[in-house]
Structure formats: structure tokens, C-alpha cells
Amino acid sequence: MNLTLKVWRQNGPDDRGRMVTYRVEDVSPDMSFLEMLDVLNERLILDGDDPIAFDHDCREGICGMCGMVINGVAHGEQRATTTCQLHMRHFADGATITIEPWRAAPFPVVKDLVVDRGAFDRIIQAGGFISVPAGSAPDAHSIPVKKEDADDAFDAATCIGCGACVAACPNGSASLFTAAKITHLGLLPQGQPERDARAVAMIEQMDAEGFGGCTNTGECTAVCPKGISLDTISRMNRDYLKAVK
Amino acid sequence: MTSTIERGAATAAVPRRAPVKKAPTPKAPGGRRRGPAGLLGTTNGRKAVMAVSGAVLVLFLIGHMVGNLKIFLGAGAFNDYAAWLRTVGEPALPGRTLLTVTEVLLVAAVLLHMWSAVALARRASAARPVRYAARPRRRAGGYVARTMRYGGVIILLFVVWHLLDLTFGAVNPKGAAATPYDRMVAGFDPSRWWVTAFYVLAVAMVGLHLRHGLWSAFQTLGLVRGRARRTLSAVAAASAAVLVLGFVAVPVAVMIGVVK
Numbered sequence: 001m002n003l004t005l006k007v008w009r010q011n012g013p014d015d016r017g018r019m020v021t022y023r024v025e026d027v028s029p030d031m032s033f034l035e036m037l038d039v040l041n042e043r044l045i046l047d048g049d050d051p052i053a054f055d056h057d058c059r060e061g062i063c064g065m066c067g068m069v070i071n072g073v074a075h076g077e078q079r080a081t082t083t084c085q086l087h088m089r090h091f092a093d094g095a096t097i098t099i100e101p102w103r104a105a106p107f108p109v110v111k112d113l114v115v116d117r118g119a120f121d122r123i124i125q126a127g128g129f130i131s132v133p134a135g136s137a138p139d140a141h142s143i144p145v146k147k148e149d150a151d152d153a154f155d156a157a158t159c160i161g162c163g164a165c166v167a168a169c170p171n172g173s174a175s176l177f178t179a180a181k182i183t184h185l186g187l188l189p190q191g192q193p194e195r196d197a198r199a200v201a202m203i204e205q206m207d208a209e210g211f212g213g214c215t216n217t218g219e220c221t222a223v224c225p226k227g228i229s230l231d232t233i234s235r236m237n238r239d240y241l242k243a244v245k
Numbered sequence: 246m247t248s249t250i251e252r253g254a255a256t257a258a259v260p261r262r263a264p265v266k267k268a269p270t271p272k273a274p275g276g277r278r279r280g281p282a283g284l285l286g287t288t289n290g291r292k293a294v295m296a297v298s299g300a301v302l303v304l305f306l307i308g309h310m311v312g313n314l315k316i317f318l319g320a321g322a323f324n325d326y327a328a329w330l331r332t333v334g335e336p337a338l339p340g341r342t343l344l345t346v347t348e349v350l351l352v353a354a355v356l357l358h359m360w361s362a363v364a365l366a367r368r369a370s371a372a373r374p375v376r377y378a379a380r381p382r383r384r385a386g387g388y389v390a391r392t393m394r395y396g397g398v399i400i401l402l403f404v405v406w407h408l409l410d411l412t413f414g415a416v417n418p419k420g421a422a423a424t425p426y427d428r429m430v431a432g433f434d435p436s437r438w439w440v441t442a443f444y445v446l447a448v449a450m451v452g453l454h455l456r457h458g459l460w461s462a463f464q465t466l467g468l469v470r471g472r473a474r475r476t477l478s479a480v481a482a483a484s485a486a487v488l489v490l491g492f493v494a495v496p497v498a499v500m501i502g503v504v505k
């Protein structure tokens with residue numbers, strides 16, 4: 001396959017940045033999106049150019065490091081798929097592909113397609129934990145958890161914190177991420193003692209970072225590689241309103 | 246995304262309202278006021294205000310629509326109903342009690358609703374200072390959700406005109422002295438087709454607003470999940486359609502001469 005890429009290039013946080021067009025030839029349809037960028041980067045390096053910086057780690061869809069807005073969709077058109085798991089067979093030969101970083105004030109661009117997602121870490125630090133003596137894992141049945149609660153908590157816990165929800169939200173809201181964490185801990189017995197404080201602290205941190213508010217557009221869940229449901233946001237809202245009432 | 250937990254951090258007390266102080270990041274966007282925010286200080290709290298004030302407005306709309314439809318019972322019934330609204334509860338209550346209470350509630354609801362709409366809209370635009378070069382492709386298909394802000398402004402402009410027309414009679418051909426029925430018939434006279442057109446546009450915007458707003462409010466208040474949310478979304482669409490038909494019926498009936 002031969003492709004035309006329009007890629008956001010930005011030398012550093014203070015550079016203004018611009019879209020740069022590249023031609024990539026002989027791309028195998030079996031390559032992943034990131035492998036296709038690797039091929040381009042190898043050529044750029046050989047040509048003495050600066051390779052395109054992008055985040056990645058596991059390339060298995062589980063770490064949450066990768067992520068770019070491909071043709072206006074976070075992680076690309078393929079549903080429930082991270083960028084590293086997206087394959088070139090989903091693109092037409094000769095296609096032009098636009099690649100941009102997540103766009104949100106709380107996610108400043110570090111370089112090219114790499115953004116600083118430290119804001120998510122600080123939301124977690126504000127309340128995304130439980131305060132229990134850690135030690136080794138308890139026996140599986142020592143604390144009973146209802147099947148439905150376990151299922152919902154587990155679904156919420158699949159959030160990999162990639163930030164696609166923020167990138168896709170027209171309001172630049174981090175509600176789906178924050179709600180996934182609040183739901184995951186709030187549904188389990190271990191999460192109960194801090195449930196109120198957690199909702200308040202995490203939401204206030206989310207605001208302090210400069211994320212927008214949720215207007216229930218559903219764009220976040222539509223691009224979420226883990227399919228985190230809007231139900232989590234409903235639970236977050238309920239926990240929050242109960243805590244501040 | 247990774248997070249490291251220091252030894253002892255897990256057992257430290259969690260402050261209830263004051264989140265962990267954050268090291269100031271360079272290039273931090275504005276508005277990073279720290280400290281307890283309280284309900285009205287957070288996006289989620291403001292959104293709850295929007296949901297509750299919106300619900301007050303919806304309840305009013307239902308009553309208003311039913312009242313309007315009385316015009317099909319004739320001039321007498323309609324004018325009597327209008328008079329009843331002013332005298333209900335007398336002599337135990339002073340005149341216009343019901344109307345005054347409603348007016349105060351509505352003004353408060355509209356102000357709160359707009360305050361949170363403006364606050365959230367401003368936050369949203371600050372949160373995305375750089376737009377995408379590729380036109381963002383919407384995946385959720387929620388077109389109506391994107392009409393809320395400008396639709397709200399159209400509704401507001403309409404409400405101003407509407408009050409001047411049919412409540413104060415300032416821009417009504419018959420003026421404030423005429424009976425409500427006469428004002429209604431004169432206001433939507435075929436020669437004033439543009440009034441009717443504006444009215445229909447505004448009611449359509451209300452319909453879109455409620456198509457999203459009705460279920461969104463429940464979600465905002467954390468009252469629905471799973472299947473119930475999807476059912477509610479369908480109920481919202483149906484209720485919005487009923488309200489639009491109910492409100493459009495009256496001016497259209499006047500226009501085509503069914504009510505005269």
C-alpha cells in the first residue's frame with residue numbers, strides 16, 4: 001500500500017507546530033499503525049531527519065500509552081481498538097491519513113504526537129486508591145462481592161487511562177476516565193470507607209486540571225478502546241451528589 | 246499510565262474536601278483555584294443545577310402546553326381558564342398567587358440554567374484551545390447534544406419575544422387590553438406568518454433541547470444506568486415529540502383558520 005500522511009510536527013512544548021505531509025510506500029496491510037510509523041521513522045532517520053515522536057509501550061492494547069487522533073477519530077475508526085492494535089488493512093491503498101495528538105489544554109504537547117498525561121496521574125493521586133494495609137492478596141472468597149457488582153467493577157477497571165475520552169469529547173472532559181476509576185473502587189467493599197471523599201477529591205482535581213464538564217454526548221464511550229460505559233459517569237454523579245448534599 | 250504509591254502513602258488520612266496539592270505545572274491553563282470547591286464550584290455540581298432547573302422548566306412546559314390546548318374548546322373556555330389562573334385560591338389566597346409563584350420559580354430556574362450553561366460552555370472552550378485539523382468525526386451520532394448551546398440561545402430570544410407578544414401585549418396587534426383568546430388569534434394571524442414561523446422554529450429547538458436534555462438530566466443526577474438509560478432516551482424522544490406537536494398545534498390551527 002502507498003499512503004499519504006499528514007502528521008502534526010511540533011519540536012517542543014513552546015513550538016507552534018504544523019502539519020507535515022509524508023509519503024509512505026510499500027506498507028504491508030498486516031502492519032499495525034505504529035509499525036507503519038516505525039517504517040516512516042526509519043526512513044526519516046536514514047535521511048538525517050527528526051523521527052516522529054509518539055508514545056507507545058506494550059503494543060498489545062493493554063498499557064494505555066499509545067494514542068493519536070487518526071482522521072479526526074481518537075485511535076482511528078476501528079471500534080474498541082487502541083492505535084497499536086489498529087492494522088493498516090483498515091485503510092484503502094492511496095489514502096491520505098491525518099494524524100494529530102490528543103487535543104486538550106490539560107494534555108500539553110511534549111513533542112509531535114506525545115502529550116503529557118500527568119493530569120490523569122494527579123486525578124488518581126487525589127483519590128483513586130484505597131487505604132488498607134496492603135500485604136498479600138486476600139483469599140478469593142474472604143470478602144463476598146455480588147456477581148453484578150464484580151462484573152461492573154471489573155468492566156470499569158479495564159480502563160487503561162489512554163486519554164482517548166478526553167481527545168474525543170467536544171468539551172475536553174475527563175469524565176469517563178475519572179468515572180471509571182470511581183466506579184471501579186466504589187463498587188467493591190474495599191472502596192467503601194473513602195467512597196464520598198474519593199468522588200469529591202477526584203472531581204475537584206479533574207476541574208483543577210482544566211478539563212471541561214460532561215454534557216453526555218457519548219463521544220467518549222464511542223472511541224474508548226475498552227468500551228467503558230456511560231453508566232460509570234452516572235455512578236460518579238450519584239456518588240458526588242450524595243457526598244456533597 | 247502509571248502511578249507509583251509511596252510507602253505509608255496508602256494509610257495517610259484523605260482530606261475530605263481539599264484534594265492533594267498539585268505541583269504547579271508549567272503552561273498550566275487558567276482557573277486552577279485550589280481548595281474546597283463546594284457543589285456550585287465544580288463542573289458536576291453546576292451540571293446538577295442545570296438538570297434541576299431544566300426539570301422545573303419542563304414541568305412548566307407541560308402545564309403550559311395543556312393550557313394552550315384549551316383554545317380548541319373555544320374562546321369562553323380559554324378565557325375562563327386564563328382568568329382562573331389569576332383567581333385560583335381566592336379569597337384564601339391573594340389574587341395571582343399561582344401566577345406569581347410560578348413566575349418567581351421560572352425566573353430563578355432560567356437564571357440558574359443559563360448561569361451553568363455559560364459556565365460550562367466557557368470551561369469547554371478553554372479545555373480545547375487547539376482544534377483538530379481533521380474535522381472531528383462524531384462517533385456517537387448525538388447530533389442533538391450539539392444543538393444545546395445555540396438552541397438554548399434561540400429559545401431564550403424566542404421567550405423574550407413571546408412574553409412581549411402574548412403576556413405584555415407590547416408587540417401584539419390587539420395590545421394588552423384584549424382577551425387572551427383575541428391576543429392569541431391576532432398574534433398568529435396569517436398576515437403575521439413570520440411570527441408563526443419563528444414560533445415553530447423555537448418550539449422545534451425546544452424539542453431538540455428536550456430530546457437530549459430529558460435523559461441527560463437523569464444521567465447528570467446519577468439516576469439511570471444500563472437498560473433504563475436506553476429506555477429513557479426513547480421516552481425522551483417521544484415526550485419531546487408530544488411537546489412539539491402540542492405547542493405547534495395552536496398557532497398552526499390559527500394560521501389555517503381552524504381557530505378564529
Ligand code: HEM
Nearest residue numbers: 215295296299302303362393394397398401458461462465
Ligand atoms: C424552555 C426552556 C428550557 C427547558 C425546558 C430546558 C431544559 C433543559 C434540560 C432538561 C436540560 C438537561 C440538563 C442536563 O443535561 O443535565 C437542559 C440542558 C441545557 N440547557 Fe436547557 N432548557 C431550556 C432553556 C434553555 C436556555 C434558554 C438555554 C441557554 C441560554 C439552555 C441551555 C442549555 C444547555 C447549554 C444545556 C446543557 C446541554 C447538555 O447537557 O448537553 N436551555 N435544558
Ligand code: FES
Nearest residue numbers: 057059064066084
Ligand atoms: S502501546 Fe500499550 S496500549 Fe497501545
